[in-house]
Amino acid sequence: MPCRNAMITDVIFCRPNDTVKDVMAVMEENKIRHVPVIDENNVLIGMFGYSHLLKDLLPVSVKMEDGLQRLNFVIGASPGVAKRMRKIFPNPVSQHCFKDVVVVSPDTPTWEATRLIVKYGSPLPVLEENTGKFVGLISEQSLFSELLEVLEDVEKEEAEEQAKNN
Amino acid sequence: MSTNHEFMVPEAILGVSPMIAACAVLLIVYFFIITEKIHQTIIAMLGAVAMIYLGLLNQELAVQGIDFNTIFLLIGMMVLVGIMQRSGFFQYVAIVSAKTVKANPRALLIVLSIITAVFSALLDNVTTVMLIVPITLLLTEQLKLNPYPFLFSQIFFSNVGGTATLIGDPPNILIGSAVGYGFMDFVYNVGPPALIISLFLFVFFDVLWGRKMETSMRARAHLMRYDAASALTDKPLLYKSLFVLLLVLLGFTVGHHHGFEPGTVALSGGALLMLLDTIGVKKDDVHKRVHQAFHEVEWDTIFFFIGLFIIVTGVEQSGFLAIIAHWIVEVTQGDLALTGMTIMWVSTIASAFINNIPFVATLIPVINSMAADFGGKDMLEPLWWSLSLGACLGGNGSIVGASANGMVASYAARAGQGISFLKFMALAFPLMLVTVVIGTIYAYFFYYQ
Numbered sequence: 001m002p003c004r005n006a007m008i009t010d011v012i013f014c015r016p017n018d019t020v021k022d023v024m025a026v027m028e029e030n031k032i033r034h035v036p037v038i039d040e041n042n043v044l045i046g047m048f049g050y051s052h053l054l055k056d057l058l059p060v061s062v063k064m065e066d067g068l069q070r071l072n073f074v075i076g077a078s079p080g081v082a083k084r085m086r087k088i089f090p091n092p093v094s095q096h097c098f099k100d101v102v103v104v105s106p107d108t109p110t111w112e113a114t115r116l117i118v119k120y121g122s123p124l125p126v127l128e129e130n131t132g133k134f135v136g137l138i139s140e141q142s143l144f145s146e147l148l149e150v151l152e153d154v155e156k157e158e159a160e161e162q163a164k165n166n
Numbered sequence: 167m168s169t170n171h172e173f174m175v176p177e178a179i180l181g182v183s184p185m186i187a188a189c190a191v192l193l194i195v196y197f198f199i200i201t202e203k204i205h206q207t208i209i210a211m212l213g214a215v216a217m218i219y220l221g222l223l224n225q226e227l228a229v230q231g232i233d234f235n236t237i238f239l240l241i242g243m244m245v246l247v248g249i250m251q252r253s254g255f256f257q258y259v260a261i262v263s264a265k266t267v268k269a270n271p272r273a274l275l276i277v278l279s280i281i282t283a284v285f286s287a288l289l290d291n292v293t294t295v296m297l298i299v300p301i302t303l304l305l306t307e308q309l310k311l312n313p314y315p316f317l318f319s320q321i322f323f324s325n326v327g328g329t330a331t332l333i334g335d336p337p338n339i340l341i342g343s344a345v346g347y348g349f350m351d352f353v354y355n356v357g358p359p360a361l362i363i364s365l366f367l368f369v370f371f372d373v374l375w376g377r378k379m380e381t382s383m384r385a386r387a388h389l390m391r392y393d394a395a396s397a398l399t400d401k402p403l404l405y406k407s408l409f410v411l412l413l414v415l416l417g418f419t420v421g422h423h424h425g426f427e428p429g430t431v432a433l434s435g436g437a438l439l440m441l442l443d444t445i446g447v448k449k450d451d452v453h454k455r456v457h458q459a460f461h462e463v464e465w466d467t468i469f470f471f472i473g474l475f476i477i478v479t480g481v482e483q484s485g486f487l488a489i490i491a492h493w494i495v496e497v498t499q500g501d502l503a504l505t506g507m508t509i510m511w512v513s514t515i516a517s518a519f520i521n522n523i524p525f526v527a528t529l530i531p532v533i534n535s536m537a538a539d540f541g542g543k544d545m546l547e548p549l550w551w552s553l554s555l556g557a558c559l560g561g562n563g564s565i566v567g568a569s570a571n572g573m574v575a576s577y578a579a580r581a582g583q584g585i586s587f588l589k590f591m592a593l594a595f596p597l598m599l600v601t602v603v604i605g606t607i608y609a610y611f612f613y614y615q
Contacts, residue, residue, distance in 0.1 A: 060581045061300045061303035061307065062300075066300075068300045072393075072397070073392050076388070080388065
């Protein structure tokens with residue numbers, strides 16, 4: 001079973017120049033945590049989500065490779081962090097989205113997609129293999145609903161087989 | 167030339183004399199270390215096995231050429247520091263110091279420099295900057311200060327602090343091990359110039375940067391709210407580590423008189439701390455912790471040293487280094503002071519641009535073979551201190567001069583504050599020359615007058 005059966009194609013997305021504030025409003029309104037950033041040619045620029053925004057709020061000394069391992073000694077930083085967020089709000093979302101995204105193609109088996117989601121988190125963008133165009137998302141929910149449908153079919157077959165044997 | 171009764175170096179290797187073959191290997195290895203076209207550990211290992219394949223050494227002689235005192239010292243200290251850093255001690259010290267000076271930026275520049283110097287003297291420089299730079303970046307971000315002056319001064323103090331002790335900087339480890347000098351020999355001989363240079367640098371950095379630094383009272387108040395005690399993540403581990411570190415330092419000073427080499431002491435320290443760290447821990451976790459402790463050892467550095475020791479042994483066996491030594495003595499007309507100053511300044515300039523480890527490893531047998539010219543091994547003492555000062559201080563000359571410099575630069579780049587090669591050198595090179603002039607004056611009055 002390839003990913004094309006399990007993916008969501010009716011995806012809420014944003015453009016690279018949309019502001020972080022606007023995109024966050026869209027996420028809030030639609031109760032979603034991640035949005036693909038897609039340009040006019042349907043090419044994926046990156047993924048934007050609350051987790052990426054939170055990461056950008058951390059001090060650079062923590063974010064960087066081999067940086068500080070903890071910040072538990074910093075007390076009362078919330079006003080500073082909130083102000084930092086205020087600075088980020090008017091920026092284009094392309095500045096803050098995660099660009100090194102793990103992607104799958106419509107032909108990737110869902111078994112492999114499941115492995116990738118377990119490893120890298122949900123959702124993963126689905127890109128057309130040759131053109132690299134964005135075609136949809138595959139998420140924990142979409143995988144499960146597809147698996148449930150498959151289970152129904154399996155059970156139906158099992159019931160038929162049992163009826164035949166009887 | 168026969169090296170031991172079973173092993174004979176052939177009279178010609180690939181049609182050339184063994185000496186030329188050995189030098190060719192050395193030059194090729196140097197070429198790749200300088201140009202960084204091949205990773206330094208890979209080329210050192212290839213050079214080492216080439217010495218064997220070419221017939222300049224056999225494996226037995228190659229192994230004899232490895233200075234296991236240096237290797238054990240490096241491994242022992244790496245294990246010790248690797249475990250110790252889990253305790254959060256280094257962040258704790260930085261935060262306490264920052265709060266002690268009331269988050270005043272001018273004073274912060276000085277205390278962070280002192281911390282860097284002291285830690286570099288007692289630990290490996292690269293480890294020191296890996297611990298101090300991230301917390302520095304956090305503190306400067308909090309105080310809205312440009313981190314450059316802090317990072318620049320930390321590069322300088324990591325190398326100057328390292329100059330002061332046997333274990334502070336690889337050239338000193340190599341010299342101490344080869345000549346048999348103890349921890350206190352270094353403290354007495356290169357400690358004072360390192361201290362004088364540090365005082366000079368404090369004043370210099372304060373005049374250049376410190377006195378002009380400004381920050382808001384608000385930012386300082388934020389930093390004053392930091393809770394240093396929370397940075398200590400594992401207090402029992404901290405006490406164990408400090409206990410073992412003190413034992414090791416004691417072992418370095420006392421052990422020397424009883425014939426125990428630093429390598430033995432450092433390895434015992436590493437093993438003891440692993441033992442203390444795993445007492446009363448579940449068996450599975452013991453495996454993990456011991457594995458992790460050895461994971462902290464920079465095996466690429468260890469094998470770089472091993473490769474170099476073998477290469478230098480090959481070149482030494484060929485007789486080439488003795489020729490260089492006699493040539494230097496001839497040029498300086500057997501004048502000890504002139505030879506010492508030449509060694510100091512040549513190692514300074516060389517160490518500013520190439521890794522000082524291969525340079526010092528090559529120069530040690532050269533100096534050793536001058537013993538006859540100057541009337542015995544004991545007469546060479548001033549030369550060793552000149553080499554130590556030149557090679558350690560020279561590391562400040564450029565961003566590639568010492569591995570710690572490169573580590574600071576790489577952190578700065580990750581933080582979006584990249585340190586450019588030329589911008590750094592424009593100030594660092596002349597400033598480094600001033601520190602070596604101070605070292606030269608010191609050496610002149612104490613050894614050559």
